Amino acid sequence: MISDITLGQFFPGESHLHKADPRTKIVGSIVYMAAIFCAKNVFAYLFMILFTAMLAMVGHIRIRLLWKSIKPLFFVLLIMSMINLFATKGTGEPLLSFWKITIYEEGIWRAVLVSVVRVVLLVMGSSLLLTYTTSPIQLTDGIETLLSPLKKIHVPVHEFAMMMTIALRFIPTLIEETDKIMKAQKARGADFSSGGLIKRAKALLPVLIPLFVSSFQHAMDLATAMECRCYHGGEGRTKYRILKFTGVDVWIGLALLVALAAVIVINKFLPIGNVM
Amino acid sequence: MNKELITLRHVMFSYENDEGAHTEAALKDISFSVHEGEYIAIIGHNGSGKSTLAKLMNLILQPTEGELVIDGISITNAPLSDDTILQVRRKVGMVFQNPDNQLVATIVEEDVAFGPENLGLTSEEIALRVKSSLEMVGMTDYAGHAPHKLSGGQKQRVAIAGVLAMRPACIIFDESTAMLDPQGRKDILATMKRLHQEGMAIVHITHHMSEAIEAERILVVDDGVLVDDGTPEDVFRSPARICNFGLEVPQGADLVARLRQKGVKIEGDCLRADDCVREILAFLKGGTFR
Amino acid sequence: MKTLSLENVSYVYGKGTPFEKEALHGVKLSLPQGKIIGVIGHTGSGKSTLLEMLCGLLPPTEGRVLFDGADMYLSPKDAALEDMKKDGYSGSPFILSLFYHKYWKKAYALRLEEKQARRFQIGLVMQYPEYQLFDETVLSDICYGPKNMGLSEEEAQKRAKSAAALVGLRPELLQKSPFDLSGGEKRRVAIAGVLAMEPDVLVLDEPAAGLDPQGRKNIFDAIATYNQTTGATVILVSHSMEDLAKYCHQVVLMHDGTVVKTGSVEEIFSSSLNLQSYGLDKPQITYIAEQLIKAGIPLLGDLFTVEGVEKALLDYIKGGENK
Structure with missing residues (x-):
């Protein structure tokens, strides 16, 4: 039925990821994205893949669902990897060269890691942290609270x-x-x-x-x-669900920060197969 | 008789048209009172002014002339402060016709919490009220559901819970059963009865006569005039009169009235089917005609 | 006049998804032409699915819906194969399909044409049809259907005016905006918009929902008049047993996606059928009559309208006096 397509694709659940405060998840997803953008080599990407898989396990979200979130992006990914594949100039001998096209080893790495793995991880990670495990109303609450300092300048x-x-x-x-x-x-x-x-x-x-x-x-x-029902704007209005940080938030926040730190460390000390 | 909760004294109301001039009065010289814990039905054909009446009792509209007293607060056509309006709306809640147009949130319990949140209550108090209100309408199991997946009757029960959570003394149902299927209607009526038993004043605006007879008192509005005010038995005594107002009487009462016209002397009140059967049998077996 | 019938029709919503739900199951039904046929059943019994299917808006997942003897949802491919068989070709569908492009083209064009033509032969009034109003004036809104039929402006207006008169819209309303009318008037405009197409079959889903008693009576009277003057078949879904008992010739009882019984008003509302077990009530007057009969008062005749029971009781009383 057409009405079953509800926005947000929220999957209700009781996992730790579901229970976490939406603010943690909003800020967390920014940290997550930063970590992905920092990743420079194969090991860093491998680490982030493992980390994302762990997040999925914690959130009780099946791989099949994650796959579904990627599917519509197939053509975008294909085109992006093609561009990376053909446009990257390498330092070594070209692997393949015909007509006007030359392919270098770096091109393959970039095509796979930068365009495919990075985008896939970005989409999966933000779906996991935000849309899949956070109800739209929690998300709105989270955004409202995070932005509330702006009220002072009359936003x-x-x-x-x-x-x-x-x-x-x-x-x-x-x-x-x-x-x-x-x-x-x-x-x-x-x-x-x-x-x-x-x-x-x-x-x-x-x-x-x-x-x-x-x-x-x-x-x-x-x-x-x-x-x-006595609505008179936001003034003097209280909230039924008060957002509260709990132990789960500490854990999830720590995990994300550790992931970011780990990526930076890997970049620095395992500079094998750098692609950036 | 209990304390008066809502009193109308010679209330007149007319809508303003685009030029700011008053059109023909939608309500003319209406006076009556709703007492604490009373169960009233207001009937009238479409456009008779019964919905305007409801909107007055909830301060969506203010009287053009006359005085309205709600819980001791006098309301005339003078501008009101926001505090006064809020005070009145805490006392008198309203459930509308279309359940889709009164649910605010995407989750049932969040919606019920909307009113108390506006009142500035603490989170604990809100949680308590959400729980008890949902219990009262029998929707506890649906607390975490999305409203658009519920049936019409269930949505309407959620809307009632949302009003209950503000702990009003009176709830006005403005044709709240009109868009529901028979099962939904039965559920809402049962909820109204339960609330009435708990001491809540109920004002039910409807054009289903079978629903109106459940009330203790019926007001009939016709073209902005209060034409009748009495017990269901009094109001439905003369089907011809009711038909003149564009309404109808329940089939049983209609039958008895027709028979009486033909000279059959059936006594007693016959609004409900079982009363009707009993009275007809009493007449037939009473030997008055044999 | 054209007949409508269903052959072993089933319908499954969201086939292959976790939301899969069977709305109709093996429905066999033949609708007599020229009658007013009521469809009853509690919410979720499959009534609305059935209506949409009858109107060509929802193809069945199994079975056939026949209108005027032809399968309403026949695919162009099957139609082409049938045409080829008629022309004397024989063989497996695969072999035939190698040759059928010419037939396919013809069949496809024909199916489209038929589909469009059927829209006008079977008129649908949905629940709360006032939502469909859109045009500047009442008259042009009612003309929308007839104009889509390809009628001239003049002919469309003629039909619109007579449809408006049939539902009791005052002529001075025709030049007003439909959005300025009262709820009951909007409803009548919407129904007139369908009647103006002069369909052979008129399908209505709760046409009087939310109206006051007078408004309800006006709508049902208009429908009955349309049925009598044009001889069109009317299919009517309503929760009001009192209204159905008064206006219908035939009643179809649905429950859990199947047709439980089809019969006259007497047969459906008679004591032998326990309507309550299907989540439905009888007309109050029938309940009263049955209780009286149970108490030993022999009542005869029409026990489904107030007039009928009144007559039966008066007859009984007179009979007693004559003894």
Whole structure:
């Protein structure tokens, strides 16, 4: 069913990664990315692969799910590795040379490590830390709290967070409604799939207009309902779930920092097969 | 009679059109009171003004003329402070028609917590209220679910829990059953009854007569005028009158009224099916016609 | 007039995913033409899936849906193979497929044409159809369907006006914006938009949901009038047993994705069938009549409407007086 495509691809669970504070995971994923970008050689990448696998184990996320997050990127990866493969100039003898193309050993390493492994790790790591194990609402909470110092310079942090929550809440509702309106107009003989661009765009009007109208209706009704539940902005508002750091956060934070340090150490003391 | 919770004194209301002029009055000279712990149904056809009435009781609208007293706070057409509005809304909660348009959060318990969060309660107190409110509507098992995966009736129960968590003295149901299937409707009615037994005042706006008869008292609104105010038995005594207001009576009551018109002297009140059967049998077996 | 029937139809949502759910299972159903047919069943019994399938919006995962004797969801490939057999070709589908590109092209074009034509022969009014309104005026919104049929502006307006009259829309509303109307009026505009296509089969999902008693009566009366004047088949889903008992000729009872029983109002609401076990109630008046019969009052005739029971009781009382 179309409404099952909920945003965020959150997989509820009870793992340590799920229990960790969203702030830890947001900052943690930045540390993780830094570690990946620091990695300069095969061993550093190998280490990060192992580390990511460990994260997946801690988060009870199966490899198959991780694979799914990579699949749509297949062509991007292919093109990026091709460019790296052909455009890298090496220092040694070319491995292969025909027509205008020469391939060096460095080119192969770069194609595999920099374009494929790095991007795959970046996507997997941030999915693991953020979308897969953190519910959208926790994520919003985390961002709101992290950004709350900005309130002092009058950035409407609370309002942004509330807008995000409501958007997340209404995505499934609006998808369902779009589906319904399209069916109704099809039954009245609407044809969305033939004709040129302009004709098709015109054919969509009978779907878009009702969708706008009902979105406004939703928004107005929801605003009234929120006011009836005493909503009056972020001031004087408390939180049901107070974000709290626990032992898990210490462990996850430490692990990520250690990973970053390890990558730097490997870069320095095992300078074999440097690719950067 | 319990203390008066909401009192309307000669309330008139008219909407403003785009030019700022008042259109024809949606409510004309309405006076009545809702007492603590009372169970009232308000019926009327679409556009009769019953929803406007609900919006007044929750300060979504303010009376154009007349006075509204909610929990001792007097409200006229003078501007109100935010504090007053909040104070009233803590006392009087509202459940709307479309369950989709009143759930804010992506998780059930977070949604129930929305009201208490706005009241500035401590996290512990909110947790307590979320738990007890969900229990009250029988949705504890769904605390961690996403609202869009629930049925209409379940969503509406979550909405009720969200209002309950603010601990109001009265809940207004503005056609809250209109979009539900029969099972959902039964669940919401059962919830209303339970809340009423716990001492909550209930105002149920509906055009399902079978639901209205569950109330202790029925108000009938027709074209902005309060035309009837009494027990279900009184209000439904004359089906012809009710039909004039664009409404209908339950089938059993209709049958008995028709028979009475034909000279069959059935006594007693016949709003519910079983009462109807009993009264007809009493008449037939009573030998009054043999 | 055209008949609709289902042959061993099944439907599975999300086949092959963890969300797999069977919505219909082995449904056999033949819908008599020119009748008002009610479909009842609790939420999740498969009613909505059935409706969408009847309207050509949802192909069954198994079985066939026949409209006017033809399979509504026949694939162009199968259609081409059938055509070839008619032309005297024989052989395995594989061998035939090597030659069938000419047939395929023809079959594909024909299927598209049929599909579009069927949209207008089978009209669908979805739940809360007022969501489908979009045009500037009520009149042009009602004209949307007829114009998609390829009718001239003049003809479309003529049809729109008569459909608007049928559902009881006052003529002065036709030039207004549909978004300025009341809820009940919007509903009527939406229904008129489908009636204006003059479908042979009219399918409605809870057309009166959320309306007050007067509004409900108006809608059902309009539907009954359409059925009587055009002889169209009407398929009607409603939770209101009272309304169904009053307006339907036939009732289809669904439960857990299957058709439990098809029959007249009498057969479905009679005491022998325990509707409660399917999560449904009887009309209140039928319940009252049954209780009276149980208590030894022999009531005869139509026990499904207030008028019917009133007559039965009066007859009984008169019978007593004459003794």
